[in-house]
Amino acid sequence: MKTLIRTAVTAAALATVTAACTSSTGGTAPPPKTNLGAVRLVAYDSCDDLLSGLREHAAQNVTAYGFGNIMPFAAIEDSRSALPQAKSMVDTPEHSTTNVHEAGVDEPDLVKTDGNRVITVTDGTLRIIDTATRKITGSLKLSEGDQRVVAPADLLVSGDRALVLFRDGDIMFKSSVPRGDTRYVVVDLAGQPKVLSTIKPRGTYVDARMVGSTVRLITRSQPDIMFPQPMDNFSETEQLKANQAAVRQAPAGAWLPEIEITDASGTVRKDAVKCERVSHPADYTGTSLLTVHTIDLAQGVTAAGTDPISLAADGDIVYGTGTSLYVASNPRWWLPIRPIDDTPSSVTTPSSGTAAPAEEPTPTDPTVSLEPSPSTTVSAPPEPSPRPTPTIPPEETEIHRFDIASPGPPAYVASGKVPGRLLNQYSLSEYEGHLRVATTLNSQDGRSSSSTVHVLRTDTLAKAGEVGGLGEGERIYSVRFIGPVGYCVTFKQVDPLYTLDLRDPAAPKVTGELKITGYSAYLHPGAEGRLIGIGQEASEEGRTLGTQVSLFDVSDPASPRRLSQLFQKDSGSGAEWDPHAFLYWPKTGLSVIPLTQQTESGALVLKIDDAGVTKLGMIKHPTQRQENEYTYQPGIERSMVIGNAIWTVSYEGIQVNDATTLAEQAWIPTR
Template identity: 35%
Template structure:
């Protein structure tokens, strides 16, 4: 496989510089500034390999207009020819997957966004064995004997390990940092293992790193992001004696394999069909490859499809994989605001092969995969347009900012206030067609949590208070905001916990928006506007659930929610970690138990996941697995140290 060297920013800088042309007299570069134009999100496929290479090289030149005004020329060239100094869930596909079986051998699953669509996580169980990968250590624990029956240590240069559990196989996905001479690159790998012995049965590797994956009906669907391998361009960019003609020549000398990721199956190199390479009107050179692998093997027939675009967020349904890419650009003048949008690509899976089946764009950015939902033939998308891009990419020197430097001759334009929007698209066989939208939610705020339940959206925005918006989506052409509940604090994760009940996990805050500790709010959603029924507050603490929904456990049979928690005390000197068990009643939420592990270290990561197996509540940390009685006094029953 080809080594992938450049980061996204360095790759984009190279592509920007590739668009420079010399003036007729051989003097300063002649640069034509072209305003940023939103992408059409309509992908086209190349007719062959020659056309693909030519098209990619042409796109490299076209990208110059977006980047040249930002001063990202790594070799020091500026547009004026002067060298710069370096450093210048719900019904249908959105049901929450809440276990309901009351049998003693029932066990919990990963907290997935969509029923029937499994998501990768650091722990899986089949009700007898617990498979976990923590700090590069893969372990199989027999919960009946309390023994670690198999383990494998992954290289310290590997990271982001996650698991899927099939019928007779364990799938481990990870990214490895590799070096070939002076070249450094990333390589994504998925191993199919015997779950008992951890022997490797199959291995698939591809240049890049995983964006995300889903498993549906024994099929793993993956999206892998990769960067171009253009070392000669990199050399020119950092060569003080090189000129723009050298740079153009380096770009022209690139080959298709420098842009398209390579892959291998069990050590045998594969090749992506040039006709399976798609591209939008504008792209930077990064690529995302979408493909499917059968959990039970037979990977030699894999047919990856590559899109010349970045990918940030994945949302999966039983038939589709949605890939979202956040895109931004600048106006031609220094005092204009940045533009932003999110491009959406839908891939329909049939017999293990993805087919591009629709594209669209929405304004602003997504929070996470919960900002997307497919229901009753429609895709619903929640986004925020705000000035966060200004802070990151504009230097943080807007009218409301204290600039860290002086002497700016041009003041940036005052950014438009942030707002949030819900957009609905009809999902056709080959198209996403907008049917309606509602906007101006949470003006001056941004989205902190989203949950789509059947034909209703619940959206939390926050700046100082937490409006919980209720949006009626029953008529896709006429969306309506029916409720705006304002309370202090915010919810960072929303989870249905019964008919007309919604649990929000987040932070309490003062009237000025200063957070004060963990808050769990129970909402009644029976009426057009939600109402607060009860709240649980834990001062000076937080939970990973706020940013990682996989850390959340809801066990319907016992009526409990379990959250990993870190307490830091009033003066940040009394750290401790554990898990809080919340009893969820019809109108109440109360603490049922506080669980700390036997080998608890207050300064460690603490409890990472919780799961139910039979009548036991298990907690997982880097130190080990612990079981406690499910219910009653939640007494500890076992400790399996790692």
């Protein structure tokens, strides 16, 4: 019996067709459009134009199993005057902040500090800790009803306002597991914390960036369309035609993202993105929409709501500067879609080889078998109808740029494509009117790969230049762009660290190469002429051996060399794949990374100076005992410098240690 997982549509969504075409998001004019020729982003002229375009493009891209090519899943008053004044900067101790990609562009993280307070959310409860008394001074439960939050939330903080970001998968009910709970909660931190507003968009949370007090939030949504339930002996061709018919009959409300805003009094206001505030690139599928919400934490949520604008595109990687916001969509790891039935699966994904790290920054390439598995029944089954050989789409990364230099909603600027896939946001970097993009391109058979740095013009995202041939047969493990210089690490058995001269956008070039065992999964600028690498040491055969911290001398781009290496056998660090977990305090060279070993977990404290990397010690959180008498040591996820102390954060609590002696000073449980 075949089973189809379907995208559901509610009666309310069907009823919003007319309202969605005429609804207002607060009277703000649509964002300006820039004439960019063939790559420009085009706004729909009307709801009829939007509906016609989305229906036809989505119908061309729907499959017999729904949308997607991996899984068939397819008013609050301005209260600025009431804000209490923040403490004087004179009273604020020196402190570190979230390790971010671009200075002045804050990124959501599970803990924030302004030096006077530490704010975190655990199990759905926001807590404020005073750094002077080292005590919890305020708490606020943010979970709803019988929900239990089992994962930490992301935070952004500006003054006495916090934005708590709950993403899909954070919420679990006692009785069932929903698809997700995307919520953005604005909290007043002055005195006892309180909720000012709750925003529930349709879609899943992708990421956010904050410049000043203005937050840009990106969500992603699929059309909310009911596909017909397949019947026995229903062929894929017939099911595809039925799904296409459902798409072509779907109302505009199936695509237009809805927003529900609840103010402090409990009053609920519902809205939807207007048709004329939805744009599309020249080439699009109609199967997903990106929506950018704007919230100024200094003002809270005003009559304009979140001032949303949408783009008929997909995206999963966000990179931002002070004036630009980029959303990129990696090619999906392609697998042929099959209905769920009683026959053996024809898709096999073997485990990765020993050359792969214990925890990959990106998935390993799956091996796809396109031949059906032989039948295991005793009697000969009927001859199956032949299946067409699936066409594997080329690996291309789509990139969309928004101008965020002005207040209010961002303006669409340009859209472009580059071959290959990104590793993460550090694969993108804007510099002097150009965007540098580092990608790895795999061959169609998955047996070879090569990496390239593309240079695009920021006004059109058209190609200005490129340098390729990096790491033949390997893939990118880390990238860092620092001004006109780029650093790229590829890996399979050895770690070539490439240095790149990007001063001439039309003619970027490789200037140096360093081959060492292992790899760096994260690169961080150190003192002048120095580069810090966090990753794994490996054998000559590429087998990973444990965490390594490297200090590179890159003062001569033609001859990079490793000055120092610290190796921790049989260990791993979350800083390899999550840069927010890395702390580097340039004033003293203090550095802290999470470390997990076979017998213990904690935070490795280092000193990194011009000469080398020195281990200072380990910070460990108190052993915890569960109800079944099982004991475990909490893994440390974040660390901060506040005054003369190191603050470390785990799921169980926050510990304070002296920054010089590492002596424990305080333990603050947060559960």
